[in-house]
Amino acid sequence: VEYMLVSFDHENKKVQLVLNGEDVLETLQEKGERTNPNHPTLWRPEYGSYMIEGTPGQPYGGTMSEFNTVEDNMRKRREEATSVLEENQALCTITSFPRLGCPGFTLPVYKPNPVEGGASKSLFFPDEAINKHPRFSTLTRNIRHRRGEKVVINVPIFKDKNTPAPFIETFEDDEAARAAKPDHIYMDAMGFGMGNCCLQVTFQACSISEASYLYDQLATICPIVMALSAASPFYRGYVSDIDCRWGVISASVDDRTREERGLEPLKSSSYRISKSRYDSIDSYLSKCGEKYNDIDLTIDRGIYEQLVQNGIDHLLAQHVAHLFIRDPLTLFQEKIDLDDANESDHFENIQSTNWQTMRFKPPPPNSDIGWRVEFRPMEVQLTDFENSAYVVFVVLLTRVILSYKLDFLIPLSKVDENMKVAQKRDAVLQGMFYFRKDICKGGSAVVDGCGKARGGSEPALEEYTLMSIDTIINGKEGVFPGLIPILNSYLENMEVDVDTRCSIMNYLKLIKKRASGELMTVARWMREFIANHPDYKQDSVITDEMNYSLILKCNQIANELCECPELLGSGSAFRRVRYSGSKTDSSS
Template identity: 50%
Template sequence: MAATPPPPPVGTPGYPYSSTVDGLTTVEANMKRRREILKSHLKENNVVLTICNFPLLGNGNFLEPPHKPDGKFSESLLLPDEMINPHPRFLTLASNIRERRGAKVAINVPLFRDANTARPFVNPTVPYDRELFPGDSEAKDGAAQPDHIYMDAMGFGMGCCCLQITLQTPNVDQARRLYDQLATVGAVLMSLSAATPIFRGYLADTDCRWYVLSAAADDRTPEERGEQPLARDRFVIPKPRYGTIDSFLGANDGHFRAEYNDLELVYDRDIFQHLVARGVDELMARHIAHLFIRDPLVVFEELMDQDDAVSADHFENIQSTNWQNVRFKPPPPNSPIGWRVEFRPLEVQLTDFENAAFAVFVVLLSRALLTFSDINLYVPITKMDINMDRANRRDAVLRERFYFRRSDGDCVGGGRLAQMTANEIVNGSAHFVGLVPIVQMYLDQNDVDPEVRQRLDTYIAFIRGRADGSIMTVAAWIRKFVQNHPAYKRDSVVSSEINYDLIVALDDISSGRRAAPELFGEGHAARP
């Protein structure tokens, strides 16, 4: 038998990891290898950092060579087009979102108000009086809200980085179960991974990137946002195309009830009837028909004429621009690839150890959910949306409570829901057995090599520590670094000096030159 070829030198693995538990121990090594490949292509004095966003993105000249924010694609007051990937897809996305919306996107992140922060805070780095493009007056006319960090281009959202995990299942029923169950845990796991406390050189009163992404891709017209009566458009659409899911798929496991889909779903009735008439069940038909309330954002002329019997390009063009906290992915035609679910809420972490820990934990949790069919994590969709909002807040992992299903009964209408802390959900409480104990039960039922189990237990201990507060989130660490910096004036401003020292510190940690047990746990250091 031929030896397994090494992974290709790309940011995404070229093929799935092994389905065995042992195979999960290669995840961190694979991440490390990709980091080393990246480093080998850098210039002298360049570094590789896996951080959610560059803290000064959109604040001053941060490109080399410098470029002004005067590009025709974004028309941004703050962000040069030159920072966008030059592939036509990305430039066109930035332009089409703005043109379809009829205005630039308006991203307003609550500002963290410190002792010396101006009250009210009106962002002094926004050129309110520029008159280069017709939309330049929007910031002055109210798009830029006081006491918020204002951003006006898709690049602020798509300039954020995440840890996305794609899970493959052997059949559609298991994929539907994973889609539904993982959607309900997305918020709490995102709060554990929080890593984005700075935007445009200001401390935010949030710790995550999620709603920046959502606002950055909001192409809805005023009619679709419900600000004007419907005349040209077909639907009032409650959410941007980047957000939480709007309906569960209803796995065939006896747990789903129609009451969990308590959000009025907007969907294309004609597409729904077309699918139902051809044997697709109503829950799946509504899900697909809901995707098609959106227009395609980018269409390549050479891909217009497709044989839908052998190509899914037309479907994927819509599917790939509906960005939600989980994504249900049917198999491509004529492909060995199976039914997949993407888990999308996690923030990228500073080190390969942290990223591997989150990835491995989500995989183990997904396998446990498929093994223990009696586990039921359903909560109503509207409660899941509230959880996602809370998970974005500052120190949410320690300060917020999330609606979660009790282990001892039903939760329709909130009767058996409890509001639990991240620690109670992850590590267990009187109301819920806990995600970590569920994973450990799964491992206990498998014949896992002791060395493999020890490595996996290290990852699980890290997740446990993030939930109980004994290990800091990256966001909390960054915020503390800024607030303790001698140049910080307690005015919410992250200056170039502070930002430089922060980047050096983060590089030292990720390279193993600086110990940070508060980020990883006692007895563990970043693996350089």
């Protein structure tokens, strides 16, 4: 879970991002893992100097009762980090800070430095908001240098009643004037993407083949869960027409040259590269996924042949050879000469800067950690309850995929199309997504509505169709059984204690109701909050005071100091023990 540190100025009705993440991190690590190696939380740095990341100290186990510990673990993380904050500061799980890049958005206040010498040269985002660890500023500088210009992010503006038509911002900076599009919110720095927060889950598989299978199956689920978790409708003080951060973060680290982007003939560059290094996956890894690999894959041919000659499976070899068309973005001098038989830093240097919807993680050398798969598209939610619900939903889905041998595979080009739809405003209700109709390859009798899978070597058009998220999640008679009914069927066949079953049912109820529209996504709730704010002029502008009201409300909801039935439902089904986990005056 990634967190933002904010400070409330109740008198002036302003909220700012606090640039003391490094100090908070140092305190938490000193009190935690350095004192006790078995501490329940590991705290790690993140891109923004106003951000920290918390992960469980140990992996969760494989029993059903473990599902009942996730929320408690997240609560303890929040309480632990909140306990070291100063008065009027809070730890927020918000995906994007609405006024990121607006004048005075940081505490202390710094001005951006767009002239030579700065890491990002941004017109909006000061370098002081980047984590002080050299990795982060080096990444920022090198992406810009490699690209040959600043990164360009253009997000469509939400056209409200009084939004200027066309909406055009004027910039004295020539590069910005060329890059900014009409009717779009323009941003120019890595911080606008990597300075957002997300929720990620890593699973350990029992073998390389199981990990490949899970990687492929979950890749098709990524856009669905991303739309379900949509939580980022605001950028640089404006209301946008998207609900998810994915395209923003993808553009924020796009280091491709003009040649690689196909804008100029290839001369200095080796390849045309169709995507940013932060994007959806480009190839399935399992044998059953091979026939659905319909995206042209750019690979480093020499690396591919070296891997195949050394006995690496063709699909995994092309996956790695595709990752390695990218250059290293940072390299520390002490890491140049390493024993690759005992250290994986050279591989991880490339692997960890290919940020995709799924990540396939080989075991580290000399470790008892196995093959892992990371699920990366989710937006972070306001509360520990919601974040736990999404984690439990995805983990349960992995159990069901493996137990029932489910098959969600569709052509990868259709998954890419789903990724584009998933980011749009209200995609959870309005979007239609390609999804496989018959997910039971083996004709499992356990799941109602599943039939035998078709044979044949080519994916047939009738294998998949366009469905709403409500149909995919909750099912529709004669069309699709629904993921939640399948999970319920699985749970009925498992021995689960009453407490755990009750918790899981509450989590699944949240997912079910978000999919049907009975409960709002965080993005929809935030939009309605701003639209109904007395200061909002229906012009797509979010003022300091509106931002203060929104983040204060988010903080109260996160710390269970107020109800929010539109987001969480009402009554005991969605409530757990109340606690006060904030250092800010909630009565304001």
